[in-house]
C-alpha cells in the first residue's frame with residue numbers, strides 16, 4: 001500500500017484548500033473557543049505554544065509530548081462544521097467515494113480481519129463502530145463473524161441512512177450522547193480520536209458503554225510519529241480544524257488509565273511514514289532535511305523498507321493502534 005492508493009494527491013490538496021476556506025467562515029469568531037490550562041493527556045500544566053496553522057494554535061506538553069489545538073472550537077461549532085461545510089461534502093464525494101473500494105480492500109478488510117482474529121476464541125459478541133461512516137468496517141467484519149451483533153454509532157444523517165440501507169443497526173448519535181450502559185463487548189473507533197473536542201470525556205463514555213471485561217480498540221495519529229515529527233507544522237496530518245489531538249502511545253496510555261482502562265497494547269503498525277516523506281519530497285518539494293533527502297536519493301529499496309520496519313517496531317510511526325480493556 002502506498003499513500004497514493006488511498007488518497008489522490010491533487011484531490012487531497014484541493015480538500016485541504018477548501019478546508020482552509022471553511023475555517024475562515026465557520027471559525028471566524030474565536031471568542032467562544034475553549035482554552036485548557038493543562039495537557040489533555042497527562043494533565044501537566046507545563047504546556048507551551050508549538051506553532052500556529054490556519055489560525056489555530058497548537059500547544060505542546062513538555063511532559064508527555066502530546067500536542068493539541070488550544071484554545072479549541074466548541075463541540076457545537078465542530079458539529080456544525082462537520083454537518084454543513086463544503087470541505088466535508090467534498091471529502092465524502094470527491095475524496096472518499098472514488099477510492100472507497102480500494103480503501104475497503106486495503107484498509108477496512110485488514111482492520112476487520114485483525115479485530116475478528118483478536119476475538120476468534122470468543123462466541124457471540126456485541127460490537128459497535130464509533131463513527132462508522134459508510135459502514136465499510138462493519139460490512140467486512142460481518143462477513144467474517146456473522147454470529148455477532150454489529151452496531152454503527154454514527155451522528156451524520158446521510159451516513160445513518162447509508163448504513164441502514166446496508167442492513168446495519170444504527171445508534172444515530174455520537175457516543176458522547178449514548179446512554180446505553182454496558183451494552184458492548186467491543187467498541188472500535190478508526191481515525192476518530194484526533195478529531196475529538198474532549199478526548200477524556202470520549203474515553204469515559206466508551207468506558208461506560210462497555211461491559212466489564214469489554215475491549216476498546218482504536219487507531220489515531222501519533223504526534224511522535226516519523227513523518228509528523230519531520231514535517232511538523234508542514235505535515236498534512238496537522239490539519240485544523242479536523243485534527244485537533246496528537247497523542248502518542250505513552251500519553252494515550254496515561255489518559256486511558258486515568259479513566260479506568262487497563263492498557264493491553266500500544267503499538268504503531270503504520271506502513272506509510274517513509275512513503276509520505278518521499279511523496280512530499282518528490283511531488284511537492286517539501287524538504288524533510290538533508291539526511292532524509294539523501295536517503296530518498298541514494299538509499300536502496302531495502303534500506304527504505306527496513307527503515308519503515310524500524311519505525312513501526314519502535315512505536316515511531318504516526319499511525320497508532322491502542323487496545324484497552326475495562327476491568
Ligand SMILES: [Zn+2]
Nearest residue numbers: 039042061064
Ligand atoms: Zn502531557
